[in-house]
Amino acid sequence: MYGKIKENLQKEIQKIREDNLYKEERIITSKQGVEISLNDGRRVLNFCANNYLGLAGSEQLIKIAKKGIEKYGYGLSSVRFICGTMDIHKKLEDKISEFLQKEDTILYAACFDANGGVFEPLLNENDALISDRLNHASIIDGTRLCKAQRFVYEHSNMEQLEEVLKNTQKLRYRLIATDGVFSMDGDIAKLDKIVELAEKYDALVMVDDSHATGFIGKTGRGTIEYMNVIDRIDIVTSTLGKALGGAMGGFISGRKEIIEILRQRSRPYLFSNSLSPVIVYTAYEIFNMLSETTSLRDKLEENTKYFRKRMSESGFDIKPGIHPIVPIMFSKFENDAQLSQIFAKELLNEGIYVIGFFYPVVPKGTSRIRVQISAAHEKKHLDKAIDAFVKVGKKYKVI
Numbered sequence: 001m002y003g004k005i006k007e008n009l010q011k012e013i014q015k016i017r018e019d020n021l022y023k024e025e026r027i028i029t030s031k032q033g034v035e036i037s038l039n040d041g042r043r044v045l046n047f048c049a050n051n052y053l054g055l056a057g058s059e060q061l062i063k064i065a066k067k068g069i070e071k072y073g074y075g076l077s078s079v080r081f082i083c084g085t086m087d088i089h090k091k092l093e094d095k096i097s098e099f100l101q102k103e104d105t106i107l108y109a110a111c112f113d114a115n116g117g118v119f120e121p122l123l124n125e126n127d128a129l130i131s132d133r134l135n136h137a138s139i140i141d142g143t144r145l146c147k148a149q150r151f152v153y154e155h156s157n158m159e160q161l162e163e164v165l166k167n168t169q170k171l172r173y174r175l176i177a178t179d180g181v182f183s184m185d186g187d188i189a190k191l192d193k194i195v196e197l198a199e200k201y202d203a204l205v206m207v208d209d210s211h212a213t214g215f216i217g218k219t220g221r222g223t224i225e226y227m228n229v230i231d232r233i234d235i236v237t238s239t240l241g242k243a244l245g246g247a248m249g250g251f252i253s254g255r256k257e258i259i260e261i262l263r264q265r266s267r268p269y270l271f272s273n274s275l276s277p278v279i280v281y282t283a284y285e286i287f288n289m290l291s292e293t294t295s296l297r298d299k300l301e302e303n304t305k306y307f308r309k310r311m312s313e314s315g316f317d318i319k320p321g322i323h324p325i326v327p328i329m330f331s332k333f334e335n336d337a338q339l340s341q342i343f344a345k346e347l348l349n350e351g352i353y354v355i356g357f358f359y360p361v362v363p364k365g366t367s368r369i370r371v372q373i374s375a376a377h378e379k380k381h382l383d384k385a386i387d388a389f390v391k392v393g394k395k396y397k398v399i
């Protein structure tokens with residue numbers, strides 16, 4: 001019976017290739033980090049990981065993880081409510097609550113699961129789920145799994161958000177869901193305005209701080225700290241898979257009753273395996289470290305400022321902001337999509353690994369290279385990347 005579907009899948013794959021949307025995976029043969037090896041033998045500098053604090057391959061974490069695996073073993077082979085909850089799971093949940101100044105926290109296998117499981121237990125068809133147009137795919141999937149009425153406002157458009165809030169006042173509950181940081185531009189949600197509107201119209205606010213927890217804000221509590229709204233946000237979801245070691249795992253922190261009901265009803269929590277003890281043990285130590293010192297996020301902030309400043313001074317068109325996601329824009333050029341791809345390839349030849357994004361990943365005419373800065377980058381790495389950008393930029397008359 002495979003014949004027919006096989007043919008159709010082949011056609012679909014062909015179409016993806018023709019549309020230039022086929023995703024090739026580059027194969028790394030070393031630990032994740034600043035300097036990585038590719039399977040063609042090249043050593044390159046990595047400027048496209050979510051490894052914001054540089055913890056992913058760090059020797060210090062390897063030591064901690066070894067201790068964790070020795071003491072608690074490799075896996076749990078159970079969901080949380082059968083026999084998959086260890087003391088360290090509870091300790092990590094408490095630690096995250098303390099770090100984010102929330103009443104309680106629940107762990108998930110990934111933030112994708114957290115977002116997939118957060119709405120459905122809380123909202124039904126009598127409620128409104130109000131979402132920023134550019135929210136992460138997992139928030140979109142979460143809303144699809146929930147019976148609430150769906151409303152979308154244009155990206156960061158607060159007038160539209162207010163319109164929706166006005167028009168839905170008859171509904172039982174309203175929940176506004178937003179990314180804290182939007183990953184293509186590195187821009188931050190207008191959380192000050194969002195909480196103001198939420199309070200005015202009696203709505204809840206959920207923030208997905210995956211691209212912020214651990215490093216945005218003076219002490220790394222995320223956009224909720226940066227925008228000074230920690231105590232006015234009801235639900236925070238985030239990932240352990242980016243700045244916080246980069247292994248795997250997600251969580252939701254927030255109001256006590258909300259977390260309690262999620263433990264009873266949230267399907268990805270109830271019906272998926274417990275987070276591996278080695279991750280939980282290590283993540284606990286990461287939160288400890290981040291609670292004691294801001295040195296990593298401070299270094300990341302400095303690196304980001306330096307890179308943004310020097311790239312601007314070199315004549316590149318970069319999206320302004322404070323986030324270590326630095327989009328180098330090709331909007332001024334007719335052939336922006338092609339340019340973003342050639343540019344990334346040339347940079348790889350110079351030993352700099354970055355990715356070029358073009359339509360439909362980003363809107364037409366806004367192709368870019370998205371650079372991601374890490375605390376593990378040293379000045380010499382940043383300089384090498386900037387020099388390479390300048391060299392390739394001159395060659396293609398981008399600057």
Ligand SMILES: *Cc1c(COP(=O)(O)O)cnc(C)c1O
Pocket residue numbers: 109110111112113115136138179183208209210211238239240241248249250
């Ligand atoms: C990366 C990301 C996720 C997914 O996190 P995982 O833990 O990798 O599943 C969810 N939301 C946002 C905003 C993200 O950037």
